[in-house]
Amino acid sequence: MKILRSILLFSLLLSLLAPNLTFAFDGQVLMEKQVKQGNAFEVKIPKNEYLSINGSFMEQPVKFFEFEDEANWDDPVSRGVFLDTVIDNKEDLPRLVFENPYLDIDKDDKYYREILLATQLGIVKGNYVDYVRLFKPNTSVTRAEAAKMLYQAYNLTSLKREMEATDPEKYETLSNQTFPDLTKNHPLYFYMMECVKAGIFKGYDDGLIRPNAPINYNETEIIVARATGKDKIAVDMDKDTEYYRALVGVDRRWEPGTYYLNLKLENEDGEMEYYTEPIEVLNTEFITQSFRTSADDGEEDKTYLLYDGSQDRAYEKLYEAVATTNDSRYYEEDFQIPAEGYTTLGFGDILYINGIYSGSHSGIDYANETGTDIYASNTGKVVLAEFTDFWGNMVVIDHGENLFSVYIHLDELKCEVDDKVKKGELIGLMGTTGFSTGSHLHYSVMVGTTFVDPAQFYEEAK
Numbered sequence: 001m002k003i004l005r006s007i008l009l010f011s012l013l014l015s016l017l018a019p020n021l022t023f024a025f026d027g028q029v030l031m032e033k034q035v036k037q038g039n040a041f042e043v044k045i046p047k048n049e050y051l052s053i054n055g056s057f058m059e060q061p062v063k064f065f066e067f068e069d070e071a072n073w074d075d076p077v078s079r080g081v082f083l084d085t086v087i088d089n090k091e092d093l094p095r096l097v098f099e100n101p102y103l104d105i106d107k108d109d110k111y112y113r114e115i116l117l118a119t120q121l122g123i124v125k126g127n128y129v130d131y132v133r134l135f136k137p138n139t140s141v142t143r144a145e146a147a148k149m150l151y152q153a154y155n156l157t158s159l160k161r162e163m164e165a166t167d168p169e170k171y172e173t174l175s176n177q178t179f180p181d182l183t184k185n186h187p188l189y190f191y192m193m194e195c196v197k198a199g200i201f202k203g204y205d206d207g208l209i210r211p212n213a214p215i216n217y218n219e220t221e222i223i224v225a226r227a228t229g230k231d232k233i234a235v236d237m238d239k240d241t242e243y244y245r246a247l248v249g250v251d252r253r254w255e256p257g258t259y260y261l262n263l264k265l266e267n268e269d270g271e272m273e274y275y276t277e278p279i280e281v282l283n284t285e286f287i288t289q290s291f292r293t294s295a296d297d298g299e300e301d302k303t304y305l306l307y308d309g310s311q312d313r314a315y316e317k318l319y320e321a322v323a324t325t326n327d328s329r330y331y332e333e334d335f336q337i338p339a340e341g342y343t344t345l346g347f348g349d350i351l352y353i354n355g356i357y358s359g360s361h362s363g364i365d366y367a368n369e370t371g372t373d374i375y376a377s378n379t380g381k382v383v384l385a386e387f388t389d390f391w392g393n394m395v396v397i398d399h400g401e402n403l404f405s406v407y408i409h410l411d412e413l414k415c416e417v418d419d420k421v422k423k424g425e426l427i428g429l430m431g432t433t434g435f436s437t438g439s440h441l442h443y444s445v446m447v448g449t450t451f452v453d454p455a456q457f458y459e460e461a462k
């Protein structure tokens with residue numbers, strides 16, 4: 001049996017376009033979030049007084065886990081922290097005479113004074129939701145929203161004039177800069193460009209400026225320093241340390257569009273609160289791959305495995321293995337590529353086998369000689385290690401908090417169920433067992449029962 005197909009190197013560039021989608025939530029936030037087909041996003045909700053939380057997305061349960069964390073420099077900042085930084089670094093602050101207009105803010109709030117001062121100064125206005133004015137202090141801030149707040153807070157015109165006078169060439173260059181992901185249609189285009197001209201936002205190495213990405217602590221420090229002309233400014237990193245956290249997978253086959261994450265939280269009085277978060281699913285360009293199977297090279301033709309129920313039985317095993325998960329993470333850092341080899345099929349590739357549509361590829365295929373070492377892509381616990389007719393020898397590792405990695409078609413298993421494996425530890429040897437055409441590893445990553453792009457978890461993707 002032989003596959004005739006072109007070898008394609010899977011591009012990691014696609015995943016560069018998908019920044020981490022961590023967002024904070026205060027029980028009142030309704031904000032637009034974007035994620036690409038076949039990617040996963042993380043939901044972080046400050047635990048506050050909530051006793052429990054449940055969620056669902058596209059009728060699939062979203063599993064939340066409790067964890068404690070300190071703020072990291074690459075975590076998104078909340079509106080409260082961002083405004084606190086802006087106000088603390090603003091000179092000639094007026095006396096606070098503004099009355100609190102927000103239903104979700106009271107005198108005990110950590111940034112009460114800063115939020116009201118920022119409102120008095122016209123830096124923020126809050127949001128009207130059902131005729132009620134809310135501030136949403138724990139919501140994250142996008143880079144474009146940050147640009148607008150800086151524009152309202154500081155005198156960027158004088159910053160620009162100063163640069164024009166001292167370095168006209170630089171001013172000219174900055175003024176003429178453009179970004180493919182920031183068009184004139186963007187509602188905050190003007191503010192973002194004013195910040196670019198003033199040298200506050202500079203764009204990333206890949207030429208993008210990511211106006212809709214959440215701004216993190218590190219960037220907050222840098223842009224406020226630039227906007228104020230200070231060498232060093234302080235950002236308050238003393239935030240809530242207890243969270244509920246969930247990974248949510250977006251199926252690669254869902255049509256782009258708006259989907260809703262439903263949340264059900266139990267408050268301290270034992271009452272249920274319900275919230276809905278719209279998530280915008282963006283298109284991913286998947287590749288079409290056509291190939292034929294044939295028995296002309298002496299190998300056994302296993303095409304029958306597509307039609308004899310083997311596939312269903314293998315899926316049953318797999319779903320059983322991912323039905324339960326450890327309630328804390330075994331993994332900490334980025335995932336590693338599990339085997340050396342050529343990438344012959346990428347995640348989401350649209351497959352035509354012998355001219356018949358045969359689904360969308362659920363992982364990445366790494367092809368190499370039989371016997372090539374296969375390593376655990378991250379630390380976890382083996383929850384399945386056995387032979388199935390369709391996928392041959394397979395391994396499933398639970399990395400905790402509903403994230404799994406799957407290794408299929410192995411020649412030999414080198415681990416057993418319940419083994420704790422470290423990232424990079426040998427778990428098997430490459431082969432072509434099950435419905436396979438030539439020695440390769442099929443590698444998948446799953447959030448619960450949803451397959452997501454494994455490349456999203458590699459270091460190169462960030």
Ligand SMILES: [Zn+2]
Pocket residue numbers: 345361363364365441442443
């Ligand atoms: Zn595959």
